[in-house]
Amino acid sequence: MTNPVVQKVNPMLTEERAKASFPVEELTYILDGGKFNTEKRREIEELVTKDPNFEHPPIQFMTREQQYSLAVKKALLVQQRLKELDMLDDPYASYFFRRIAMPREVSPIGLHWVMFVPTLMGQCSDEQRERWLQRALNYEIIGTYAQTEMGHGTFLRGIETTATYDPSSQQFVLHSPTTTSIKWWPGGLGKTCNYAVVVAQLHTQGRCHGVHMFLVQLRDESTHRSLPGVVCGDIGPKMGYHTIDNGFLQLNSVRIPRENMLMRNAEVQPDGTYIRRVSNEKLTYGTMVFVRSLIVSDAARGISEAATIAVRYACVRRQGEPSSPGAPEPRLLDYPVHQYRLLTCVANCYGLWFASEVLRDLYFTVQPDVLEGRTERLPETHALSAGLKAVGSNRGAACVEECRRCCGGFGFSEASGLPKIYNDINPACTYEGENTVMLLQTGRHLLKCVERARRGEQLAPSDAYIRSRPTPQPKLAGGPLTADLLLGWLRWRSLSMLLEVSGRFNSFIEQRQAWADAFQAVSRRLTRCAEAHCILYVGQAFLDSAKAAENPKICGVLTSLCRLFLLNEVVSGAGDVQLSRSDLARCQDAIDSLLTELRPNAVALVEAFDLPDRMLCSVIGRYDGQVYEAMLQWARQSPLNATDVHESYELYTRQFLAGRSLAKL
Ligand SMILES: CCCCCCCC(=O)SCCNC(=O)CCNC(=O)[C@H](O)C(C)(C)COP(=O)(O)OP(=O)(O)OC[C@H]1O[C@@H](n2cnc3c(N)ncnc32)[C@H](O)[C@@H]1OP(=O)(O)O
Ligand SMILES: Cc1cc2nc3c(=O)[nH]c(=O)nc-3n(C[C@H](O)[C@H](O)[C@H](O)COP(=O)(O)OP(=O)(O)OC[C@H]3O[C@@H](n4cnc5c(N)ncnc54)[C@H](O)[C@@H]3O)c2cc1C
DSSP: OOOOOOOSOOHHHHHHHHTOSSOHHHHHHHHHTSHHHHHHHHHHHHHHHHOGGGOOSOGGGSOHHHHHHHHHHHHHHHHHHHHHTTOTTOHHHHHHHHHHHSSSOOOTTHHIIIIIHHHHHHHSOHHHIIIIIHHHHTTSSOEEEEOOBSSOSSOGGGOOOEEEEETTTTEEEEEOOSGGGSEEOOTTTTTTOSEEEEEEEEEETTEEEEEEEEEEEOBOTTTOOBOTTEEEEEOOOOSSOTTSOOEEEEESSEEEEGGGBOOSSEEEOTTOOEEEOOSOGGGGGHHHHHHHHHHHHHHHHHHHHHHHHHHHHHHHOBOSOOSSTTSOOOBGGGSHHHHHHHHHHHHHHHHHHHHHHHHHHHHHHHHHHHHTTOOTTHHHHHHHHHHHHHHHHHHHHHHHHHHHHHTGGGGGSGGGSHHHHHHHHGGGGTTTSOHHHHHHHHHHHHHHHHHHHHTTOOOOGGGTTOOSSOOOOOOOSSSOOOHHHHHHHHHHHHHHHHHHHHHHHHHHHHTTOOHHHHHHHHHHHHHHHHHHHHHHHHHHHHHHHHHHOSSHHHHHHHHHHHHHHHHHHHHHTGGGSOOOHHHHHHHHHHHHHHHHHHGGGHHHHHHTTOOOHHHHOOSTTOTTOOHHHHHHHHHHTOGGGSSSSOHHIIIIIHHHHTTOOOTTO
């Protein structure tokens, strides 16, 4: 990757930068979680930028095989460098090292550290951890997480792969009994990994005990050849993710030792006796809860990149009727509707950013208890991670797409960097639990909360606003539309929607419908309730972070941005509940005023994310704002331009123009 040479900075961007009403650097510290982290991140970025081993031409001009090969090399080189720099045990440092070294290449070994290692940590007994975890952490083995099958992704209990215990040899026999049972999708499974955690139905002593996890060696550790009975490969090109070998896996009666069942929560003894150690069988799904919480932060980072590109571009791109004869054409950012499109993306980004931090803290507070079998806060954590994963990736994809469209034709060119950001974020709507299914999980939890509130039971902190009776609607007319008032309105909206749906659900139950049928009957509405609940969580996290900012200027700008976020939610959710025409009009007016107020800080708000050109990989989002010359340079690199006359001319066009038939060529 060649960083664009910083030329003279485009004066239009310099002018915009000068308008900032707050110290941008201080906001960067807040976003990074402290000045120390910012400095450390920058040191790491500097290290990678100076390393010529990470330089290469844009991957968009490469074939898929070249992209994959390059990504394997870079991913492994990153590991070597992290080891040399003694940073392997520092999650913050290694995260940023990977990000800056591979800004647009999804790593073929990504699943190893995102799911394989966390699964070993969460699902292994202590002895198993000793045996495998250190090898995995040292990258002596490379693993993936093989759960989804061709026939089943969402409905985990429907997985068909079997693990049948054979007491005579004290082995499990892993088998794919049907075509639909073939594992499909796991990242790095196709060509890169030599081990996998395989999710399979456990059979012992003639009984099936449901899905459990097994460590299965797929390839020889020295030759990398697939082991007998293992058939695996790449699933072919996808909409994005070209650098990663998502794979398939068919297991033909593959035998593994009894000890390779991950036994933290359940065990099969040598004679085949099955023992469950914990009552909550959903603990097997723990890695998914963890990864879902990471996806919220990925979504915020994706928007931060797209918004940085689109806001900078909107400052240097002129298009339209000059306001007076001889005046320059307006900049895109001068159009209020463009300000609305971009600033609401920026507001979503900040909201998700802060919410992901609160969710991450919740996960790490609850996880030690869960590992010890205390699962009181697991339902809340699951409901929030599932719902926020859905809302975050939905919003992420929508905002990145909006930013892409805000860049007109250039947004469609890979040169903008935007298609890749979109293609990296979009699959998060599907993987780790399809978004609608995830919202239904949150909705199911919320329905149960209403029941518990009715019985007078205490609810978890993020559910505590749920009552069994409606509360009065906060008045939006009259006083100022403060962030607290707007948040209160969204809280009321969430509760009102939920009580409405819960009332419907109960009437179906009273009509003697089965629980599952009544649930289906309200499921469409329930997904909206889940969204409203999650948006409330995002709004609360946003406002708390804005208030916590010590610098009054930063507190002021974050509060305004938070108000824009909240007002936009009120306006777009007005159809879910009753909002009077006059209240709606007041909110719309407040949005217009906020756009004018925030516009001078648009560049500052995105540049607080402190994303170097190397990270953005964007011709139109460069720091120096010199867009057009760079665009021409980019196009010159297209392999189609290697010769003046392409070979297809001789082969086909010349024949066609001469009236010869192409059919036999
Ligand atoms: C950067 C990252 C790269 C990542 C690459 C992507 C990697 C992957 O995609 S890996 C594969 C991910 N796959 C998925 O996420 C599959 C999605 N499906 C599921 O999670 C589940 O099967 C699910 C939740 C939809 C339904 O499960 P099912 O067993 O039918 O549960 P269901 O009957 O609905 O609920 C049973 C109970 O379990 C609870 N529950 C379900 N999941 C969980 C969980 N993860 N944790 C805790 N509790 C849970 C429910 O809340 C419910 O509780 P209650 O009975 O008290 O109401
Ligand atoms: C890029 C990528 C990487 C992946 N990596 C991995 C990996 O490393 N390991 C792994 O094991 N898997 C992986 N997956 C698989 C992924 O987790 C599944 O694709 C996902 O869980 C959805 O399952 P599915 O594809 O079977 O969709 P389906 O379950 O068939 O869903 C199809 C549609 O039906 C809807 N639907 C399904 N069930 C319900 C329901 N009960 N109620 C209402 N609507 C429903 C869904 O909302 C969806 O829109 C990956 C997928 C992708 C795209």
